[in-house]
Amino acid sequence: MAVFNDLNLENWKESEILTDSLWVIKERDKSGKHSNFYHGNFIPQIPHQLILRYTKKNEVVFDPFVGSGTTAFEAETLGRHFIGVDIQKDLIEKLKTKVDNKEYFSEMISGDSSKDTTFYKVNEILKKQKKNNVSLAILHPPYADIIKFSDLKDDLSNEKSLEEFLYGFSLVLKNTISILEKDRYLAIIIGDKYTAGQWIPLGFYCMNEAQKLGLTLKSIIIKNMEGNRAKQNKEGIWRYRALSSDYYIFKHEYIMIFKKS
Numbered sequence: 001m002a003v004f005n006d007l008n009l010e011n012w013k014e015s016e017i018l019t020d021s022l023w024v025i026k027e028r029d030k031s032g033k034h035s036n037f038y039h040g041n042f043i044p045q046i047p048h049q050l051i052l053r054y055t056k057k058n059e060v061v062f063d064p065f066v067g068s069g070t071t072a073f074e075a076e077t078l079g080r081h082f083i084g085v086d087i088q089k090d091l092i093e094k095l096k097t098k099v100d101n102k103e104y105f106s107e108m109i110s111g112d113s114s115k116d117t118t119f120y121k122v123n124e125i126l127k128k129q130k131k132n133n134v135s136l137a138i139l140h141p142p143y144a145d146i147i148k149f150s151d152l153k154d155d156l157s158n159e160k161s162l163e164e165f166l167y168g169f170s171l172v173l174k175n176t177i178s179i180l181e182k183d184r185y186l187a188i189i190i191g192d193k194y195t196a197g198q199w200i201p202l203g204f205y206c207m208n209e210a211q212k213l214g215l216t217l218k219s220i221i222i223k224n225m226e227g228n229r230a231k232q233n234k235e236g237i238w239r240y241r242a243l244s245s246d247y248y249i250f251k252h253e254y255i256m257i258f259k260k261s
C-alpha cells in the first residue's frame with residue numbers, strides 16, 4: 001500500500017480512483033454542501049480524486065485559492081483536516097459558517113497567498129493544531145484575467161500582464177512549498193486562454209514556474225470542460241465563430257500533479 005494514501009488495493013478493480021491522464025466527467029457532483037453558486041469554481045470531483053489518491057485520513061489538505069470552499073467540503077467529507085486562504089474576506093466569512101470544524105479542523109484565512117504575512121498565519125494554525133506541515137496542496141488560481149474575482153489590487157485576476165500574474169503565482173507556489181511535507185504532492189488546476197487572437201498556454205507557463213521551484217512533474221491530466229457558464233446556451237454561436245475563423249473552442253483544462261522531493 002502506498003505510504004501517502006489509504007487506498008485498499010484488495011479490491012482495486014472496483015476502485016473509483018481515476019488513473020488515466022484523460023478525465024471526462026459528464027456532470028458536476030452537487031451533493032452535500034456543494035452549491036455551485038460561485039462563478040469560477042471547480043467541480044468537486046477534482047479535489048475528491050486528489051484527496052483520496054494523495055492523502056490519508058487525519059492529514060492536512062491546503063488550498064491557497066479556496067474560493068467557495070469546494071476543497072474544504074471534500075476534505076471534511078473524506079475525513080481530512082483543512083486550511084484554506086482566499087483574498088476575499090466576505091467569501092471567507094461565509095465559508096467559516098459552512099464548515100463544521102468538529103472531528104476535523106477546517107480553518108480559513110482571508111489574505112493574499114503571495115505574501116509571507118499570510119503564511120505566518122497559516123504556520124500559526126499548524127502550530128496550534130500540532131501539525132508540522134500540510135500533506136497535499138491544491139491550487140486553483142484565477143486563469144489570469146479570464147474571470148475578474150474582485151477589485152482587490154493583489155487579486156491575481158487583476159494583474160496587469162502575464163508576467164506579473166506568473167510572478168504572483170510563483171510566490172504563492174513558493175509559500176505553499178514551504179509548508180508542504182517532503183515527498184508529498186501539489187496539484188495545479190488551470191486552463192489556457194486567448195488574448196488578441198493568440199493562444200496563451202497559461203497551463204504550461206504555470207507548470208514551468210512549479211518546475212523552476214524544484215517540484216517534480218508527475219502527471220498532466222487533461223479534463224473536459226462541459227457546461228462552462230460563460231459559454232452556456234451559446235454553443236452554436238461559438239461553433240459558428242470558430243468555423244468562420246481559424247481557432248478551436250476551449251474544451252479542456254489541466255490538472256498538473258507535482259511532487260516535492
Ligand SMILES: C[S@@+](CC[C@H](N)C(=O)[O-])C[C@H]1O[C@@H](n2cnc3c(N)ncnc32)[C@H](O)[C@@H]1O
Binds near residue numbers: 040149
Ligand atoms: C479559480 S478561483 C478558485 C475557486 C475554488 N476552487 C472553488 O471551487 O470555489 C480563484 C480564487 O483565487 C482567489 N484569489 C485571487 N488572488 C488571490 C491571492 N493573491 N491570494 C489568495 N486568493 C486569491 C479569488 O478570490 C478566487 O476565489
